[in-house]
Amino acid sequence: MGHTQFITSIILHGENLISAGMDKNIIFWDVNKDTLRNTISKHSDQIHGITESDSFLISTAKDGQILVIDLNTQETVRNLKDIQSFNCVSATKNLIFAGALDGNVYGWKFLSV
Numbered sequence: 001m002g003h004t005q006f007i008t009s010i011i012l013h014g015e016n017l018i019s020a021g022m023d024k025n026i027i028f029w030d031v032n033k034d035t036l037r038n039t040i041s042k043h044s045d046q047i048h049g050i051t052e053s054d055s056f057l058i059s060t061a062k063d064g065q066i067l068v069i070d071l072n073t074q075e076t077v078r079n080l081k082d083i084q085s086f087n088c089v090s091a092t093k094n095l096i097f098a099g100a101l102d103g104n105v106y107g108w109k110f111l112s113v
Contacts (some may be wrong), residue, residue: 002027002036013057013071020047020059028074038074042067045085046103049098053110055089060086060098066108068096080108 005022012018016037017029024047028037045063050060056077057069062085066080084100093099096108 008046011050011052011057013052016071018050018052019058020050022046026050026057026059026069040069040074040076042076042079048075048086051089052098053092056091058089058091058096059084060089062086066096066098068110073089074095082106 001031003021003023003025007019007021008095010017010019010107015032020026024041024043026040030037043061043063043065047059047061047062048090049060050057055071057071059067064079064082064084067076070077083103086098086100094110096110099107099110100106
C-alpha cells in the first residue's frame with residue numbers, strides 16, 4: 001500500500017524513490033523491484049516538501065517540523081521544530097532553507113548532526 005492522500009513531493013536517491021504526502025508519510029520505494037521499502041510517520045501534519053543533502057533527507061511540513069533523516073538508516077537524526085508551517089525546502093552541504101507560509105525564507109546551519 002502507498003499513500004492514502006495525494007503526494008506533494010518526490011525525489012530519486014540511488015535505488016530509492018522517496019515520496020511524501022498529505023497523509024503525513026514519507027515512503028521509500030525500491031525502483032528496481034517496484035516495492036515499498038519503508039514508511040516514516042514522524043510528522044503530525046501534511047508534508048509539503050522533501051530534498052536531500054549528502055546522505056540526509058530533509059522534510060518540511062505544516063506541523064512546523066523540519067526533519068533530518070539519515071538516508072542509510074532511515075532514522076530521524078534531527079528535528080528543527082519551529083512555530084512556522086513550511087511549504088518547501090532546499091539544502092546544501094552546510095545549509096537548510098525552508099519557505100514558510102508567512103512569506104519568509106528561513107535558514108539553518110547544517111554542519112553536523
